[in-house]
Amino acid sequence: MYLDDHPPPHVYVKLRDGRDCTVDLDSFEIKGRVASREIREALVWIKTHQVDLQHQWQRNRA
Template sequence: MYFDDHPPPHVHVKLRDGRDCIVDLNSFEIQGRVAAREIREALDWIRARQSVLLEQWHRNHA
């Protein structure tokens, strides 16, 4: 998550090979050239912490 980033609330996920994507914190939609299976662990982590991440997003983007 970056401060002063654009809406909607999202987090960035970067893979070891340098590719990256954005995961929407409300819908878990993935934007970028990454398949869900490639970031399964990250998606599980994001889902488990969704409320905390959304709270942090709103606090840092007010």
């Protein structure tokens, strides 16, 4: 997550090969050239920490 980033609330996931994507914190929609199977573990982590991530997003936007 980057401070002062654009809405909607999202986080970035970067792969070892340099590709990256964003994951929407509400819908878990993936934007970028990354398949969900490639970031399976990251998606589990994001879903587990969704509430905390959304609170952090709101704090950074205030």
